Every structure is written in structure tokens, then in C-alpha cells.
Amino acid sequence: MDFFDHTDIPAPEKGVLLISDPFLPDSNFERSVVLLCEHNAEGSLGFVLNKQSNLLLSDMMADFEEAENQVFIGGPVEQNTLHFIHKIPDLEGSICIQENLYWGGDFEHLKTLVSNQLVPASDIRFFIGYSGWSEGQLQREIEANGWIVHNRVRSNLVFDSSPEELWKVALQDMGGRFKMFSNYPADPRLN
Template sequence: MEYFKYKNNFQPEKGSLLISEPFLPDPNFERTVVLLCEHNDEGSFGFVLNKPSTVLLDEIIEDVNDFSEKVYIGGPVQQDTLHFVHREENIEGGVPIAEGLYWGGNFEQLLTMINTKQVSGNDFRFFVGYSGWSEGQLKNELDADSWIVANYANEQLVFNTPEEELWKVVLKELGGRFNVYSNYPTDPRLN
């Protein structure tokens, strides 16, 4: 029965990707990829990269002119908050996550850059809400085989991979048995 285990040898850290196991029953995380922005002894948090909402940024932020970019559902926690991940190193206060990837920063500066056309929508992902785990919670979920960890988040993967393909692409990149998981049907009864 060992071949049914989803564990891999990677440990989560800032910049890791959490890939939901193929049959995770939680609708918030079904076939999702989460970018971890923080992971320490106190807990973890990040954003679901492949769950677009039905709204665009200029529909929810009045101060944005002609910037009709998708807003993603970052997770089930505090869905009344807006966050962003980007690859623009010049935004003050942006927190490095991985090479070429930053979280947050000076939002007023970002709005100015958007409205003066200094940045492209391809350089940002906006999220309502986030995914969060309290102390020990993520470890328990990893022990229960709810997540597969990949320690290779990069800007190309985050910004250039279509969200509908991201889950499969990341599993295929892990190779081996994870490549097989990428082809599992959504409903195992269809296998």
C-alpha cells in the first residue's frame, strides 16, 4: 500500500508550492496550487494561484483606470481583503518570496504605476482572501497526505502558466508517480 502515499521529500518553506492531492475533499482547495508566502513555527500562509474569481480588478478598486486583470480567490480566510504577488522589484516594501517573486508592498505606489502604464498585468496576481494555517496545522495536513510540496516556485510558473493547467504542470514537473497523479480524473469513479 506504500504506493498510495502522496508524500514527497520536500519540506514547506517560503516560496514553496503546495499542490492539493488529487482527491482532496475540501472545495476550497480542490486541484489547487498554493504559493506559500510565509512558513515558520507560528504558522503558514499563501495564495491559491489557480482559482480565478468572477471579478476584475478595476471592478473592485475605484482608483484603477483601464486595468481589467483577473482577481483570484487566494483562499477561504478574510475574503474581504485584497493582496498581490508580483515580479516588480521596485515596489517599496515588497517581500521577497522566491527569486523574481514578491508579495505585497506599497499599494499607492502600485496604483500610480498601473495608472501611468509603468507596469503590465502580466507582472501581477491579485487575490481576495488568503490561505492560512495555524501552528502545526499544515504539518498535520501534510502527515494526512492532503498536500504535495514542490520547492521550485518561480515567476515563469506563477505568471506564465494558464491557471487551468497549473495543477497538472506542477505535478508533471515533480515527475515519477506525481506525473501519474496529474492524469487522475476529478471523479475517481470515472477511472
């Protein structure tokens, strides 16, 4: 087996993290960690967890004047849309990704919860745009060693890790040879 061969990794499914290979040649996803929120026969959708924009939610939404949440770049698709993941189990209309991790929901209900300080800002992450793959595209990228699939995701890994360290932390969390990947330099020429 090649050191960087990831084909023994489980297939993608809703709730896994996709960790970009150290050699992924796509600048949109260099050293990215993507939370996969949807994966079915039609395709896949997720959000890059570790690419911050220079915007706060309060910069984008007048209804969130006090919200100091950093907005993340969820991916290169439809960057004129706003999405969110959270740890609010009773938010109406949300989709359970896995235990203590949800996607979307009733935005008006969310605004009420936030404005009444019923949920901490740290329990919500906002994204402009998303990452999307057409039917079979993600599986082909995994088979070509573009992505490493981490299937033991916990919400604290998603919400509590600093964006700058998440790629490294997620690989270390997988253990084994992936722990060694985490120390691979972004530019091997500088090693």
C-alpha cells in the same frame, strides 16, 4: 511506499507550491495550487493560484479603472481583503518570496506604476482572501497526504500557466510519480 504517500516530500517553507492531493476532501482546495508566502512557528499563509473569481480588479477598485486583471480567490480566510503577488523587484515594502517573485508592497506605489504603464499587468496577480494554517497545522496536513510540496518553483510557472491547467502542469513539472498524478481524473468513477 504507498503510491499516493507524499511524506518523502520536503517540509514546507516560504516560496514553495502546495499542490492538493487528488483525493483532498476539502472543496476549498480541490485541485488547488497554493503559493506559500509565509511559514514560521506561528503558522502559514499563502494564496491559491488557480481559483479565479468572476471579478476584475477594475470592478473592485475605482483607482484601477483600466486594470483588466482577473482577481483570484486566494483562500477561504478574510475574503474581504485584497492581496497581490508580483514580479516587481523595486516595489517599496514588498517581501521577496524567491527570485523574481514578491508579495505585497506599497499599494500607492503600485497604483502609480500601473497607471503610468511602467509594469505589465501580467506581472501582478491579485487575490481576495488567503489560505492560512495555524501552528503545525500545515505540517500535519502534509503528513496526512493532503498536500504535495513542490520546492523548485519558478515565477514563470506561477504567472504564465493557465489557471485551468496549473494543477496538472505543476505536478508534471515535479516529474516521477507526480507526473502520473497529473492525469488522475477529478472523479475516478468517470474513468
